[in-house]
Amino acid sequence: MTDSSRPGAAADDLDGASPPPPKAPLSKATWQEIAYLLANFPLGVPAFAVVVVWLALGLGLSVTVIGLPLLATGLMVCRQYGKLERARARALLGVRVEEPSPLRARESGFFPWLWTRLKDPVAWRHALFAFVRLPWALLTFTVVFASLFVGWPALPWVARWLSNVDRAMVRGLLSPSDELERRIAELESDRVTVTDTAAADLRRIERDLHDGAQARLVALAMGLGLAKEKLLEGQADETVAAMVDEAHGEVKLALQELRDLARGIHPAILTDRGLGPALASLAGRCTVPATTSVDLAERPAPAIEGIAYFTVSELLQNVSKHSAARRASVEVWQAEDRLLIQVVDDGRGGARLDGGSGMAGLAERLGSVDGLFVLDSPVGGPTRVTAELPWRAPDGAAPAPASKRERRPRGR
Template identity: 35%
Template sequence: MSGQPMPHEPSGQTIAVWEAMRSGPLPFLRSRWPLRSWAYLFSGALFGVGVLLCLAVLVALGVVLSVVGVGLVVLAATALLGIPVARAERRRLRLIEPTAPADPHGPLLDMGPWGRLRTRLRESATWRELGYTALLAIVFAGAGLGVTVLLAFSGMLLVSPVVVWALAPETVMIIPGRAVGHPLAALPFSLCGALGLALSAYAAGLLAGAQVRTAWFLLAPREAQDDHRVIELTRSRARLADAFEAERRRIERDLHDGAQQQLVALTMTLGLAEMELGAKSPAAADLVARGRGEARRALDQLRDLVRGIHPQVLTDHGLAAAVAEVALRNPVPVTVDIDLPRRLPGQVETMAYFAVTEALANAVKHSGASAISVVGRLEGDRLILLITDDGRGGADPDKGTGLSGLADRMAILRGRLLVSSPVGGPTQLRVEVPCSA
């Protein structure tokens, strides 16, 4: 059957039972597909009749109780009936298809019953499932019962010679107005039964395939829903990154304007105290000088900490200058070749900077490299960084080398990390960050 592929349709955009029917009459009739189709339709007919009764009862109650206001709640519950029916149908679909559609509904957050009800009623998947429920109860259940009746009647005709033989010499009324008194006289009816079985097998296959395609169309997630979820996830990750950036800047500002200035003031105060003591108390002056030295070291460590949180050179001069400054402090010689035509968005520069610093730290700690190179270019709308070292190689994210955390950091802006590290080296990390993320 030709046509446009459905969203999330089975692999190859085909219906398995229809493909089996194309193989020819004998292979199809000898296969398990007729049995599976009959089982699928018969179980669906029984299930559909039960669903029809539930729909009739709920709608009748909703109409009757609408005069007292409770009917609206009952009718809302009727609209939600399609959700459990669709869940059961997705499971029952495995009788006839190797795969089943995924649940199209989004997660329910921690909210009350009314909030959950409003969330489900606002989803288009709920109304598509209700439509499928109505089709199942009215159309597919009736068609399934019709195929079942044809199957049962064909089976009776097929075994008619055995029935005549068992009841002989009395005549047997196989069809109204036609009495058969000998098994051989019932053979034409048996032939009609065989043809009826073949007809019911093909009818079951066609109907089961149509129901499968309808189920995939109405019960599977839509691409628009997936795109919406991806957009929401991307926006939430961007908001999270913005929140982290704002918190980082607050901490940096507090350290710079608070603790750092207090240490500077403490150093100056200790210097004045040392000058006042002078020769009056050499021992006390020596202690004050030692305290002043400790304060200076604490101030240097605090400045390094602030620089590690977010270097000022990154804000003022961009990624290339910040990476060059890191390279000067690195114990292993680092060659930096970052040529960018313009300043990149702040989040991209921050992400790339910390990716480089993490990669350099890993190379120094684990690779035993004697030289490292950092190359950065802008290709289209993506920042590409290549960090290469001549170390021993064998870098594995599963061994706790920090690569998995670096990859997680990249994922915040929909970037990715590619690692090439054969045993014996060299190791190359390719960092790709989209500038429009």
């Protein structure tokens, strides 16, 4: 029976041919690629115009006081444009490109700010992306728009090929700087941090010597000089005995201060016995009951041991001074090529990197050796500090296999 309500049904039946199968709908990914390609042109035109006008004005006025600041401001805008384009490519093309590192001037002031932005390679690549994109955007818009009407069977392949070119452009021009460039910038920043830290340590040692052991030794020398004069005058009585006894006490105090200073520079127990006994000694001196657990197959390089020791030392001092905790724990272990440290206390929490407790300094010191510092301290506690350091075997030896208890830092 013929369905006369369908146009052309009778002709189909008379010809004896069945109707063609319905076309399969385009996939969601294909529609996203089409949307991306069609949006390239309307978005690319204003971006191209802004870049051309900005460059023309900035370079033309570079001999004046406003030219270079205009270029620097435009480069900041280019960074934001790149951020938007990365988000669009991530949403529609599935291209995931890491965000570039934020710019940080090594010194404060207008001219360091200006120079840092003018030599920003990321922003210049974003400007290049906006400049070269317009011809390509016009081509893709024309091809895809035409294919929607006259080239429907080939549209998925056309969209995929054209969008692959866009994916390559996004990865090439909107990605962060290459690894060497990134590492150079990081090392420049880290060099400043290490220099400042070393200078601060030297000032601390000089101050401790001047105000502590040196002052006591001066007083000791004066006391012994007076006692010597009285002995030469034949006044060997109880006064001289008291002076000698006082000088003896000063000697013992000076020796103790020198030992503490030497321990602050590099403790002998760390050199002789390693992190386990050294951290146990630190925990024993903490005013809050603290336990230690050190699980290392072998010792890392002395420099890494020293940084780990002083990191735990400062964290336990913070626990003693600020946490109002009842107990604390220190765990150290190796995970692949990293040395991990975790210090936990059940105190009142609320610690911050900018809270004036030395946390920011610890984070900078660990960052200078490619380490990490993570602080988790909600108000009410507990406080959990996790530090990671690169595992460097002594004398360039290969690192030992990770401990049997290898694990990542535990969450709260």
